[in-house]
Each structure stands twice: as C-alpha cells, then as structure tokens.
Amino acid sequence: MASIGGSILSNSDLILSVKKLSVGYEEELISGIDLEINSGDIIAIVGPSGIGKTTLLRTIAGLIKPLSGEIFCNAPRRGGIGYIPQKLGLVRHTSVYHNVDLGARSGTPFLSDPKTWFKRRHTRVVNAVKRMGLSDKFSEPVRRLSGGQQRRVATARTLAQQPRIILADEFLSELDDENISIVIEAVKEYLSKSNSAMILVEHNIKRASELSSRLLQVKDGKLEDYNLEDLKNILKAKYGDEVIS
Amino acid sequence: MNRSLKRIILITAVLTILCILVLHDLLQGNWGIIQGSWENLSKFWNESLWPPEWSMLEARKYPECEASFEFFCSKAYIGMLETLKMAFVATILGFVIAITLSPFAAKNLASVWVYIPVRILLAATRSLPSIIWAILFVVVVGLGPLAGVLAMTCYTVGYLGKLQYEEMEGVQNSPLEAARAMGLSQPEIVTNVVIPESSNNLLSQLLFMFEYNVRHGTVLGLVGAGGIGYYLNYYMGFFLYRHVMAFLIVILVVVIIIDLISMYIRSFVTEDGDVKRPSWSTIFLSPSQAEKYHHSKPDDE
Numbered sequence: 001m002a003s004i005g006g007s008i009l010s011n012s013d014l015i016l017s018v019k020k021l022s023v024g025y026e027e028e029l030i031s032g033i034d035l036e037i038n039s040g041d042i043i044a045i046v047g048p049s050g051i052g053k054t055t056l057l058r059t060i061a062g063l064i065k066p067l068s069g070e071i072f073c074n075a076p077r078r079g080g081i082g083y084i085p086q087k088l089g090l091v092r093h094t095s096v097y098h099n100v101d102l103g104a105r106s107g108t109p110f111l112s113d114p115k116t117w118f119k120r121r122h123t124r125v126v127n128a129v130k131r132m133g134l135s136d137k138f139s140e141p142v143r144r145l146s147g148g149q150q151r152r153v154a155t156a157r158t159l160a161q162q163p164r165i166i167l168a169d170e171f172l173s174e175l176d177d178e179n180i181s182i183v184i185e186a187v188k189e190y191l192s193k194s195n196s197a198m199i200l201v202e203h204n205i206k207r208a209s210e211l212s213s214r215l216l217q218v219k220d221g222k223l224e225d226y227n228l229e230d231l232k233n234i235l236k237a238k239y240g241d242e243v244i245s
Numbered sequence: 246m247n248r249s250l251k252r253i254i255l256i257t258a259v260l261t262i263l264c265i266l267v268l269h270d271l272l273q274g275n276w277g278i279i280q281g282s283w284e285n286l287s288k289f290w291n292e293s294l295w296p297p298e299w300s301m302l303e304a305r306k307y308p309e310c311e312a313s314f315e316f317f318c319s320k321a322y323i324g325m326l327e328t329l330k331m332a333f334v335a336t337i338l339g340f341v342i343a344i345t346l347s348p349f350a351a352k353n354l355a356s357v358w359v360y361i362p363v364r365i366l367l368a369a370t371r372s373l374p375s376i377i378w379a380i381l382f383v384v385v386v387g388l389g390p391l392a393g394v395l396a397m398t399c400y401t402v403g404y405l406g407k408l409q410y411e412e413m414e415g416v417q418n419s420p421l422e423a424a425r426a427m428g429l430s431q432p433e434i435v436t437n438v439v440i441p442e443s444s445n446n447l448l449s450q451l452l453f454m455f456e457y458n459v460r461h462g463t464v465l466g467l468v469g470a471g472g473i474g475y476y477l478n479y480y481m482g483f484f485l486y487r488h489v490m491a492f493l494i495v496i497l498v499v500v501i502i503i504d505l506i507s508m509y510i511r512s513f514v515t516e517d518g519d520v521k522r523p524s525w526s527t528i529f530l531s532p533s534q535a536e537k538y539h540h541s542k543p544d545d546e
Contacts, residue, residue, distance in 0.1 A: 078427075083426065085423055087419035089424070106428050
C-alpha cells in the first residue's frame with residue numbers, strides 16, 4: 001500500500017525517505033526505489049528520456065499516486081515542496097510578480113501573524129526577483145519574456161516559497177552559461193542557508209555532476225548510483241556512437 | 246491533386262448531397278414551394294419594409310422632450326437603452342454566477358461526483374431558451390424589465406458556464422501541477438492560476454455574451470419583458486413593419502458598435518495586446534501588420 005506522509009521522521013535532518021517505491025502510470029517505469037535525502041543534499045537523476053525520471057519527481061511531489069511503496073516527506077503539506085516542472089508551470093498571462101507571489105503565498109505562514117502576511121509575502125517576492133536579476137521585469141507579463149527569463153521566474157517562485165525540498169525537472173535547459181551560474185549560485189545559497197534539499201532531473205551529465213552531491217541514474221527500471229560505463233551504453237544504444245564521442 | 250485536397254472535395258460533395266436529400270425530405274419533394282419566393286420577398290420589402298418609419302427615431306409627443314437631442318426622447322433610444330441596461334445587468338450577474346460554478350464543472354478541477362451534477366444544472370438552465378425563462382419570470386415578477394433581466398441571467402449562467410468550464414479544462418496542466426505541488430488550496434488555484442490563465446478567453450466570452458444578450462433582449466420584449474422588444478411586439482401586432490424596420494436598423498447599429506468595442510477591448514488582452522495599438526484603425530489588422538503600421542516592436546528579448 002503506497003502512502004505519502006509528512007513530519008513523522010524522527011531524524012530532523014532527514015527530509016525525504018522513500019521505501020520500495022514503484023512509479024509509473026499503467027505500466028511500471030521504475031521500481032524498488034529506496035532513497036533517503038537529508039538537508040543540504042542535492043541529488044541529480046540522469047538518463048535518457050522516457051524512462052520515468054519525470055514520473056518519479058511527480059510522484060514525490062504528490063501529483064500522481066505511487067504504484068506501490070512509501071514516501072515520507074518531512075515537510076509541511078503547504079509550501080513544503082517546491083516543484084519546477086519541465087514546462088515551468090508559469091501563469092503566462094500574468095506578471096512576474098504574480099507568478100513569484102504564488103510561491104510566496106504557499107510558503108508564508110498566514111496564521112503565525114495574519115496582519116503582516118502580505119508584507120512578508122511582498123518581501124519574499126522582491127528578494128527572490130532581485131536575486132534572479134529580474135527587478136526591471138516585475139510587472140511584465142510572463143508570456144513576453146524569453147525562455148531563459150521564464151526559467152529564472154520559475155526559480156524565483158521556488159526561492160520565494162522557501163520549500164524544504166526542491167524538485168526541479170530540467171530547469172537549467174534553455175539557459176545560457178551566465179544565467180546558469182546565476183541560477184545555480186542562488187539555489188545553492190538558498191539550500192545551504194535553509195538546510196533544504198533538492199532533487200533535479202537533468203539531461204546534461206556534466207552540469208548535473210557540477211551541481212549535485214550525489215548522481216543517480218535510471219537503469220533497467222531501477223534507480224541506482226551513477227556509473228559512467230552503464231550510462232554510456234544506454235546512450236549508445238539509444239542515440240548511437242556520435243553522442244558518446 | 247494531392248490526397249488531402251481529394252478528401253476535402255469528397256467530404257464537401259457528400260455533405261452537399263446529404264443536405265439536399267434531407268431538405269428534399271423536409272419539403273416532402275415539393276420544390277415548387279420555392280417558386281416565386283424572390284418576388285414575394287421583393288414585394289414585401291417594397292410595400293411593407295422600406296423605407297423605414299424614421300419617426301421612431303424622433304422625440305415622442307408625450308411626455309415633452311427636455312433633452313438636447315430629440316433622438317434621446319425617441320422610442321428607439323428609450324427602448325434600446327432599456328435593452329442595453331437589461332443585457333448589462335444580466336451579463337454581469339450571469340458571469341459572476343457562472344464563474345463561481347464553472348470550476349466545479351471542470352473535469353481537471355473537480356471530482357466526478359461534483360462536476361456531473363453541476364454540468365447537469367448548467368445544461369438545465371441552458372436548455373430553456375431565454376424567451377421561455379422570460380415567460381416564467383413574467384408570471385413570477387410581472388411584466389417589465391426585471392423579468393427580462395432574470396430570464397437573461399438564467400440563460401447566461403447556462404451558456405457562459407459551459408464555455409467557461411470548457412475553457413478551464415483547456416488550461417495547461419503544468420501551472421496547475423506546480424500550484425498543487427506547492428500545496429495551494431483549490432480556491433487559490435482557481436483564482437490565481439486557472440482564471441488568470443484563461444482570462445483572455447473568459448473576457449472574450451463575456452463580451453460575446455453581452456452582445457448576445459442585447460440581441461436576445463430584443464426578443465424578450467415579445468413576452469412583455471421590457472426593452473426595445475416591447476415596441477417591436479407592439480408594432481408587429483398592428484402589421485406596421487416600416488416601424489419595425491426602423492427599430493431593427495437601430496439594433497443592427499448597436500450590435501455593430503458593441504462588436505467594435507469588444508474587438509478593441511480584446512485587442513489589449515490577447516497576444517495581440519503585445520503590439521502597441523493606440524488607434525482604432527489598427528484593431529482590424531493582424532499583429533504583424535499593426536506592428537509595421539506603428540513601426541513599433543513588442544518588448545520581447
């Protein structure tokens with residue numbers, strides 16, 4: 001019986017614990033996943049497309065039910081998980097401010113001090129947008145921004161949310177080198193300050209290894225530690241020799 | 246000739262033949278009924294409709310006109326204004342009720358136990374034409390514009406509700422998933438993600454519904470629900486079709502004006518809104534033509 005729970009872990013450093021998890025839709029894509037993620041961890045999952053990496057992230061985010069196994073997440077249900085989907089999940093017709101505020105809204109506790117709720121949200125939005133270098137785009141509709149700027153907005157939304165765990169799906173693609181370093185620096189700074197963790201799905205192995213503290217790969221429907229030779233063989237079978245060279 | 250063109254020609258030919266066969270069945274093979282129809286129309290037009298009775302656009306004899314323009318005291322203006330007021334109130338009321346109900350009718354936002362009953366409710370309000378609603382409300386609240394407003398509101402809820410929930414179902418999954426993963430509540434997702442994401446089309450539907458209600462408001466007068474329809478009904482009762490024609494021309498002009506205004510408003514909120522369009526002249530142009538016209542570029546990077 002699959003279950004997703006919260007705040008039941010005795011070890012305060014442990015943010016996510018996954019036991020014997022199987023994910024997929026009608027067919028099982030990845031099975032037997034055992035994973036523990038502590039604060040400060042950055043886990044990168046690599047591998048060719050269509051093998052279930054995104055499905056795994058969506059399952060951990062609570063968007064689809066696991067086929068079997070257990071997920072315990074030591075984070076509040078509201079604002080605890082920051083998810084950056086592959087398509088970014090931005091509200092295209094509204095402003096940068098509105099989009100980043102969605103993160104701030106979920107992550108800013110209302111009941112602790114209702115009077116200052118809007119002010120606290122506003123501060124989070126301003127800081128996150130500034131950190132992403134988008135201060136001059138506050139009122140700009142997101143649809144008018146370039147692909148790279150939109151990725152920075154999605155990252156700002158997650159920074160404003162201040163989640164316990166960030167789940168990012170290919171969030172560095174479409175960014176140039178300068179923007180990648182801005183985003184990576186900001187995310188790393190947040191993770192170290194807040195003792196949060198991150199799982200990212202990334203195609204670019206070099207980039208993934210630079211950012212992560214642990215590199216995982218999906219092989220034969222199993223999630224395991226990254227092995228360069230294994231991955232080369234998978235990519236070779238799928239795309240041919242040219243990709244490897 | 247390529248395959249897709251052949252397919253289009255084949256489908257068009259089949260549909261045309263099917264239409265002719267169905268029409269033949271409806272006419273019970275009596276095609277002679279069409280004979281002389283053009284002459285009949287021409288005779289009716291010349292003898293009964295044209296020229297219109299333009300006095301309908303002049304001030305009424307009683308009560309005495311105190312407005313600066315005579316037209317403002319005319320039956321056409323007074324009737325049309327009442328219809329516009331009815332349509333405005335009904336559209337706003339209907340929109341508010343529909344936008345409240347439609348998230349409960351959208352498959353991607355509500356469970357099957359919720360969206361099926363709400364869809365049935367919306368279908369029920371839509372299945373009765375506004376004129377039947379008007380008859381019901383004339384019985385309930387008596388003759389006058391209130392019956393018209395309530396009738397149009399009910400129809401608007403059903404009609405607009407369907408358009409809205411279909412629009413909401415078309416919203417991309419990605420923003421919804423991001424919001425759900427963040428833990429935002431369903432009302433927060435609807436108000437902060439779904440409605441803004443579909444706002445362009447919701448506004449477009451609202452403006453269309455207003456225009457629709459203005460046109461249908463003219464019919465509601467036939468059952469005593471007020472507006473310009475009251476005068477249409479009155480003069481048709483006396484077979485004074487030239488008078489009716491004058492009112493129809495006023496309705497046509499108003500509908501065209503509403504259409505222009507809605508095109509103008511929508512041009513600011515659709516993707517076209519990214520192009521600066523400071524004048525009315527460019528609302529008919531495509532975004533690229535408008536851009537060329539103003540020598541301005543959208544602020545994309």
